[in-house]
Amino acid sequence: MAYLTNPKVQIGASIGSLTDITEFCTSATLTQMREALEDTVFGMDSREYQGGLYANELSLSVYADFGASGSYAALKDLVGTKIVVKVNPTDAADSATNPGFILEDTYLESLPVINGSVGELSTWDITTTGGSYSVDTTA
Numbered sequence: 001m002a003y004l005t006n007p008k009v010q011i012g013a014s015i016g017s018l019t020d021i022t023e024f025c026t027s028a029t030l031t032q033m034r035e036a037l038e039d040t041v042f043g044m045d046s047r048e049y050q051g052g053l054y055a056n057e058l059s060l061s062v063y064a065d066f067g068a069s070g071s072y073a074a075l076k077d078l079v080g081t082k083i084v085v086k087v088n089p090t091d092a093a094d095s096a097t098n099p100g101f102i103l104e105d106t107y108l109e110s111l112p113v114i115n116g117s118v119g120e121l122s123t124w125d126i127t128t129t130g131g132s133y134s135v136d137t138t139a
Helices: 071-078
Strands: 007-013 027-030 034-038 049-054 057-063 081-087 100-108 125-130 132-136
Touching: 027 081, 057 071, 057 100, 057 132, 071 081, 071 100
Parallel strands: none
Antiparallel strands: 007 081, 027 057, 034 049, 057 125, 081 100, 100 125, 100 132
């Protein structure tokens, strides 16, 4: 059983240009999903399905920070583009016990630049959709 206390979240235009945004993140959910395609035929008494296209998704909750190296600077130029996101359970090097979960060519549609209320820290809930899922266990 595992729980996240010190994960690492990186985001960028390519795998070689990832920026660590861990210090701004409060949650991360990376979902590997494959669309269900019905293949039920006459004579069956139950619906049956087979796997279709992958429809992977990443959701992040991020504190808004407009500083020169803040979350806004890391995300603003990525909106409307295909990006790469890598999430590790801990901040240690990639390994079999700390795999790097990667989404490449995942699409970042929007960034809710202003989101907040009086007396609260401003946060953004961002979602990327699609992209190729892989797991890196090499250091």
